[in-house]
Amino acid sequence: MADAKRSPLAFMTSALAEAEVPDAVALRELSPRTQIDLRGEVADPAFAGTVESALRLTLPRTPNRVADAGGLLALWLGPDEWLLVGPEASDLEARLRSALSGQHVAITDVSANRTVLELGGPKAREILNKGCPLDLDPRVFGPGQCAQSILARAQLLLHQRDIEPTYHLYVRGSFAFYAASWLIDAMKEYRFAKRGGRRER
Amino acid sequence: MNGAYRLPGKGRVDHERRLNFNFNGRRYEGLAGDTLASALLANGVVLVARSFKYHRPRGIMTAGAEEPNALVQLETGPWSEPNIRATQIELYSGLEARSVNAWPSVGFDIGALNGLFARLFVAGFYYKTFMRPKLLWERLYEPAIRRMAGMGKAPTTPDPEIYDKMHAHCDLLVVGGGPAGLAAALAGARSDARVFLVDEQNELGGSLLSRRAEIEGAPAMEWVAKAVEELEARANVTLLTRASAFGYYDHNYLGVVERRTDHIAPSRRPLIARQRLWHLRAKEVVLATGAIERPLVFADNDRPGIMLASAAQSYVNRYGLAPGKRAVVFTNNDGAYEAALDLLDAGVEVAAIVDPRSKPEGELAALARKRGIEVLASAAITATRGRKRIAAVEVMALEGDRVRGPRAWIGCDLLAMSGGWTPTVHLFCQAKGRLRYDATKACLVPDVIAQATHVTGAANGGFELAAVLGEGFAAGRAAASRAGFESPEAPPITATSYRESPLHPLWIVPSVKPLGRGHGKHFVDFQNDITAADILLAAREGYESVEHLKRYTTTGMGTDQGKLSNVNALAILSGTLGQSIPETGTTTFRAPYTPVSYGVLAGRDIGDLSDPIRITAIHEWHLERGAVFEDVGQWKRPWYFPRKNEDMAAALKRECKAVRESVGVLDASTLGKIDIQGPDAVEFLNRIYTNGWSTLTYGQSRYGMMCHEDGMVFDDGVTTRLGENRFLMTTTTGNAGPVLDWLESWLQTEWPELRVYCTSVTDQWVTVSIAGPKARKLLGELAPEIALDGESFPFMTFRQGKVAGVEARLFRVSFTGELSFEINVPSWHGLHVWEAVMATGEKHGITPYGTETMHVLRAEKGFVIVGQDTDGTVTPEDLGMGWIVSKKKDFLGRRSFARVDTARSDRKQLVGLLPDDPKEVLPEGTQLVGDANARSPMARSLMVGHVTSSYASAVLERSFALALVKGGRARIGETLYAPLVGKTVAARITEPVFFDPKNERRDG
Amino acid sequence: MLLIECPWCGPRDEVEFRCGGEAHIARPQDPDALDDAAWADYVFMRTNPKGWHRERWCHSQGCRRWFNVRRSTVSHEITAVYKMGEEPPEAEGSAQ
């Protein structure tokens, strides 16, 4: 099974599942997907137009926005940088390479660079704000927005998926164990608050 | 005697819910809604502490955060916490507390003998008496003083509680839930702004909780209840009670500690974070932090039973208890008359109100007289009696700053005093706001704001309820408006109001004898036992700056941070120096307002979460194989892989031998990797690295070194040309982030014309490095499609192909000197490839090795590690690597090589060291000297260098080291000495290459 | 803790940024034309003022862009944030 991909948190799958607090919050690691870091000059129609016709997706120019074209995402990372996210084993990189050949761009496969954690539920926002300084209030941050920041002491690329809220947390592979352990710890109290659990002396 | 002082049916306590608690080993009963302090007072317990220096009996003086005396050790075992204010501890069933300032007991106290030696303890007594000789201080005085003074005891077992943090943003943050704060919050809430209201008490209402005031013709607490109801109903409002705003930092950033379970017995607390540290960022801040009443400074003003008038009022109205049976009130303002009337109505006999003012003729004074209370005008208390509780006060007539006439003693068991009010401006001043002195109110009030701050209510010097409500509302509206929200105007609110006579400042109440001469002590700082005489003495000795006075006398340096004492001390110093209070100035206000536990500051960043643990995709395997790990930055890297019963030295010897004789495998995934793309990438590398890159062709790798502009080595690594316009740069493990920042800073700021993009791919790839004579044979079995012979795949080149069925990048580099291949695969295939290497390599004797073996092997070859053999003061030339410095181009740091200092010939240079004793492994960092007789510690002038790397070598069968030695290359062959503890080790300077100097092994 | 307005991402906490020291120090075009003192001035010497200071910051945990900030080293007030290559706005600040 040479091709079987082992995600950074494969060894924590059950720990993530067990951390769930029904009606409050759930956490899981998503299966691998194709992630391409794309750099280019968006003001140049040759670049933006080519990407648009090749992928049928308009790269967001507004900072910290996500474009979603039928499951293919473009997350704004910087004024000349996007993270394209598509299904596993897509030919995204090859399509971009042939469409943009000859242009000054950077196309980098970073599929295994970050893993994606899904944190969802009514308490998800509060749990994130225990370690993330972003203003995640619905007035400020909502579905279709992304932001790069920190979660506790790890880099975080955050994407809000829906109003529940459900978040996708893009975390570098080497930090995934730390980030997941931190989240599980931060989720714990809701379980006890729910059960009215008492500590043992 | 449980509850002997309780007022049945009175106060906000629940007379039906009785709670047992234990204080100083005795059982008592209190009520739900009590604090520990109120429960003790209800039981007639007034003596709760011994003072810090003189061990005088002390009682509960306040009902809030400003309490200087009633500090307790709360709970026992792992929950035990020292120095907690009894006035802020919410009572729960089973609570246990002890006095901290009482050894061996509060009642009988050996330390009270100190009173006989009082002259010892004048201002600056630490400095004068104890600082020399130092040894005596450490061995004798300090332990004795600490034990007697009882600073409380830190628990000796780990804290079983959990703590957390929360980041929040709001448009309007209101600090303080009294009348002004509630009004401001209401105004903000009605504007749809995001409002946070933070209050340190368990219940909102602030001063209204303790007064019998009326708002809109009804009891004030009915207005509070309605306000709270409205705030709670609004989605845009967050109410935090039991939450202390302790720090006001830059850009409207405030720290707030919310105590979530402290009011519940430890055994019954839910398993949620006990305390939460809020990081609040507010567009606008409204400070409605109230005011703190000041004590009067008269002779023996510290006896148990003496308390602030507002505290007495609070104990009657809020906690439903009589703090005494017969009270005397001593006040220089009208406010305490209200307390006197409340005491009277609660059935406490009020023997007299002593007022230094000649004509106390406000409405409240008239009311008091009408109710039959004797008001003694132009009078002062000049002495007090009573050992464990006040028994009587001496009253004399006051004329100017002298007392005269007959001395009258009035019996009492409660003395309620008021010297006026001090606005609580701690947060305002932390925010860099400036104060001015209000002579009418005799207090410092906010003057110039420094951030987006509004101050309202008593914190702003407003003490009249109706006005405070109006101002609070206006402040809330103004703040909301500045944050971009419109709030409707509110109609004026009516409230209890009295016409008052002005306050008469009386900073020192005179006695018959001059200050410091008689027996009586005029205490200013109760917690640190500082008297008015101490301040006068300090001023006489020349400590005229208020900051010097504070440190010399320790005024305001206790855990209460001088909440009661600072203004009195300041006024007394000003009076002594004959200058105004503004001329003297205030000390700096610093966070925290009240003490904050370390636990909540750490939050969940403890244990395994104290710092990120970064792991590679192969980590599980390392764990299973019993690897011993080393922390490299945040990474956990296998240090070595001991077999059963093997110590570190034996494991290293085995691992080193395996690489030199067969094949070893290292997890090198932690190296930083940066994908560099663009038509100007070569030019970019030429400017960043010291060596040239123009001749590097597709598929080739090159070692590069980069320097900062000062010419000192910053990082090194191998960079490979992956395509026409594409390079993969590797960095050292610890520098991956800084190097990327460095590259971006040059691209974005100095060289925007270069068409180059850099992308971090450190976590994308796992690097499995195999090294040793059998490496090619092993890899051949795993990658049959790739030609691996030396001609097809030469040293410092790169190939792509399948390894163990996975598409991989192969690099022929060598950090050990042996034939070596670095296999890079996407990290999710890392474990698979590693396991395939292990399985296939078994017959070749494959040996996993860790960072220590890697270090030994590279040092044998004289390869440096940036950050180990360099320290930011080392140039490539110093390392003997002049060959890597191009003469044909400019690059970062080049010009610095020509600087006089950088070109010196006696700079520290990298050399090898061979200890005379081949078994002696020098400690890394050891200083080296030329004098065989020098002993540690040596003079700096004798030191000629230091050891940077040092190991026992398996292949050399001896110890060896790398060192930086002044003018070292010219001294090869000389002997240097390493003075260690108990011995001196001689070592010969050598070339820094110990093994295979001709590189005959790297091609296999 | 400062609140810094990234020209792209908007106001963010200081923890997401890295300070790169004094701004507007251009690398000399021809380092060899400088004597040791002039080169040392470029490499080592900074104004370190008490008051208004123009400095470089990088949104290192965010969009990775470098930009300029005008900040008072006394009050920490920030009165301008502008991109690389741009000139700072004229007026200094409202307060020191």
Ligand SMILES: [Zn+2]
């Ligand atoms: Zn940004």
